[in-house]
Amino acid sequence: xxxxxxxGMNLHTQNIMFGVGxxxxxxxxxxxxxxxxxxxxxxxxxxxxxxxxxxxxxxKAIRHRLCTWHIGENAIVNIKGVMAKDGFKxxxxxxxxxxxxxxxxxxxxxxxxxxxxxxxxxxxERLYDLKEKLxxxxxxxxxxxxxxxxxxxxTTNHSISRRLxxxxxxxxxxxxxxxxxxxxxxxxxxxxxxxxxxxxYYACADNMLCLHARDVYIIAIYLIFEQRFIKAIGLxxxxxxxxxxVSKYIVGHPTKDFIRHxxxxxxxxxxxxxxCKSYGKIGVLCSHIL
Numbered sequence: 081x082x083x084x085x086x087x088g089m090n091l092h093t094q095n096i097m098f099g100v101g102x103x104x105x106x107x108x109x110x111x112x113x114x115x116x117x118x119x120x121x122x123x124x125x126x127x128x129x130x131x132x133x134x135x136x137x138x139x140k141a142i143r144h145r146l147c148t149w150h151i152g153e154n155a156i157v158n159i160k161g162v163m164a165k166d167g168f169k170x171x172x173x174x175x176x177x178x179x180x181x182x183x184x185x186x187x188x189x190x191x192x193x194x195x196x197x198x199x200x201x202x203x204x205e206r207l208y209d210l211k212e213k214l215x216x217x218x219x220x221x222x223x224x225x226x227x228x229x230x231x232x233x234x235t236t237n238h239s240i241s242r243r244l245x246x247x248x249x250x251x252x253x254x255x256x257x258x259x260x261x262x263x264x265x266x267x268x269x270x271x272x273x274x275x276x277x278x279x280x281y282y283a284c285a286d287n288m289l290c291l292h293a294r295d296v297y298i299i300a301i302y303l304i305f306e307q308r309f310i311k312a313i314g315l316x317x318x319x320x321x322x323x324x325x326v327s328k329y330i331v332g333h334p335t336k337d338f339i340r341h342x343x344x345x346x347x348x349x350x351x352x353x354x355x356c357k358s359y360g361k362i363g364v365l366c367s368h369i370l
Contacts, residue, residue: 082106083253084114085236088127089225092271093300095236097261098122129224145224146214148176151207158203168196176215180356184339185217220357226304236260275299283310289370304364312370317343325349331368341368 081102090096099118103110119126131145152173156163163169171192179185189208193199212218243256275298283306284290293305314333321328325348332340341355353359358366 086118087236089227090268091298092268094267094271095264129222131227145219146210151176151214159201162196162198165196179217181339182217185215187338220361224361226362301364308367309370312367315367343368
């Protein structure tokens with residue numbers, strides 16, 4: 081049987097187990113049963129984002145996003161010659177993982193295809209057709225916690241399989257499964273304790289905004305905030321318009337950013353929004369807003 085763990089992320093950005101199922105095969109009907117059973121166990125509440133590999137059967141069963149790690153592995157097999165060219169892999173990873181807007185994705189994708197003369201490759205053409213499922217720039221409206229791959233599920237498989245032998249039975253699996261869950265819960269309890277006893281991790285000791293963030297966020301989330309705050313120091317901000325109560329700003333790095341982002345601030349409702357949509361995706365203010 082095929083083991084299918086359903087893994088998520090807790091408030092400390094650690095693995096958390098939502099459930100596990102056993103499948104006889106990897107057909108679309110099996111995946112439909114698995115996710116319908118999971119939906120029932122969650123009281124009918126649907127997950128906002130599901131990350132999977134490039135499985136055609138799973139594609140028929142659910143709406144999901146594609147795992148960038150699996151895409152990278154498939155690229156090594158399907159475009160081996162292109163991947164071997166100097167600089168292609170680095171630029172390919174950047175386009176798939178780090179482009180913030182659709183315009184930025186299109187620019188860097190077209191540049192990559194032109195520089196390496198690979199636009200007409202069949203596998204690359206199919207990959208481009210799936211851009212809405214694989215590129216974060218097309219999914220900014222959906223919360224994902226910053227997860228780009230299904231590696232959390234793969235890590236679960238490894239954590240369990242390394243404790244078992246192929247001759248072990250279902251009872252042995254169940255015991256190992258509980259051991260992994262206990263290990264994860266212990267790590268979560270440790271994260272809870274560390275957060276409750278104070279956040280000792282900070283680079284900006286005298287900044288009032290960072291001091292406030294230390295009181296609001298747990299350690300794992302504060303470190304993300306602090307990294308973005310430090311990045312914001314190098315950005316340049318210019319107000320381009322003001323029509324009460326909304327101010328519009330263009331924000332970006334003067335030499336590194338090809339596309340600068342627009343930040344809107346409503347001083348009446350005290351609401352701020354950025355075109356990178358990072359806050360809605362991860363839940364932490366982006367460097368442009370900061």
